[in-house]
Amino acid sequence: MTPPVALVSGASRGIGRGIAIELARLGLSVAINYAGRRDAALESQRLCEQASPAGAGSSFQVFQADISKAEDRVRLLAAVKERFAWIDLLVNNAGVAPTVRADLLQATEESFDRLININLRGPYFLTQAVATFWIAGLKQRPGKSAKPKIVNISSFSAYAPSVNRGDYCLSKAALSMMTQLFAARLAEYGINVYEIRAGMILTDMTAPVKEKYDHLISEGLTPLARWGTPQDVGRAVAAIAQDRFPFSTGEVINVDGGFHMRRL
Numbered sequence: 001m002t003p004p005v006a007l008v009s010g011a012s013r014g015i016g017r018g019i020a021i022e023l024a025r026l027g028l029s030v031a032i033n034y035a036g037r038r039d040a041a042l043e044s045q046r047l048c049e050q051a052s053p054a055g056a057g058s059s060f061q062v063f064q065a066d067i068s069k070a071e072d073r074v075r076l077l078a079a080v081k082e083r084f085a086w087i088d089l090l091v092n093n094a095g096v097a098p099t100v101r102a103d104l105l106q107a108t109e110e111s112f113d114r115l116i117n118i119n120l121r122g123p124y125f126l127t128q129a130v131a132t133f134w135i136a137g138l139k140q141r142p143g144k145s146a147k148p149k150i151v152n153i154s155s156f157s158a159y160a161p162s163v164n165r166g167d168y169c170l171s172k173a174a175l176s177m178m179t180q181l182f183a184a185r186l187a188e189y190g191i192n193v194y195e196i197r198a199g200m201i202l203t204d205m206t207a208p209v210k211e212k213y214d215h216l217i218s219e220g221l222t223p224l225a226r227w228g229t230p231q232d233v234g235r236a237v238a239a240i241a242q243d244r245f246p247f248s249t250g251e252v253i254n255v256d257g258g259f260h261m262r263r264l
Helices: 014-025 038-051 070-084 109-140 166-189 207-218 230-241
Strands: 005-008 029-034 060-064 089-092 149-155 192-198 251-255
Touching: 005 014, 005 070, 014 029, 014 038, 014 089, 014 149, 014 230, 029 038, 029 070, 038 060, 060 070, 070 109, 089 109, 089 230, 109 149, 109 166, 149 166, 149 230, 166 192, 192 230, 230 251
Parallel strands: 005 029, 005 089, 029 060, 089 149, 149 192, 192 251
Antiparallel strands: none
């Protein structure tokens, strides 16, 4: 059988790379999207090939596209369809942090627009395009047993305010609502939608604040006293890819070391 296909946006580094590798480990083919770092995307491709089980028949291809741009989204979806014909799993992972962590009262419109365009507008309209493609395809193949799935990679910043990066928090809070919206809209087609709410994950994005969070973790910020890893997030996506939650949609899966718990 042809291996299932996952499209992972922002898969050249960090959490996206961790997700791609874990999906490759399951035997999936992966469309590795990247915006600018082709060298990093090719390294993700190499690591996926290394992780893929022998004889799985999986394939790994890199696709350049800035998902904040409409023309790039059209080109990305067309290229993935041409290469793989179908998509079984869409992982909306691409996202950026503010270039400058500015206080709420000094934050700029330019930073706000950049984060909303990449972290929200891009995944919103990419999901719209992929879902439309799926619905047409499922009508042509009504007997297809395994329905496609969507995973949105969010953050504990969706509910934990950081006043020096309000634009980032707002983009992730809106992405959380996007999960609910598409879950409600696509349920009739058997397409489940999930949100993975990541906590402190050690990547190049979080490297500038590592010392700060090292201290907070040592002081008991999270019950599980360590940084999360891209592999931790990847394993959660892998469970969804394996259809471990067939009666759940619009669900939030916290991968945050227990940060979300209120403790006395």
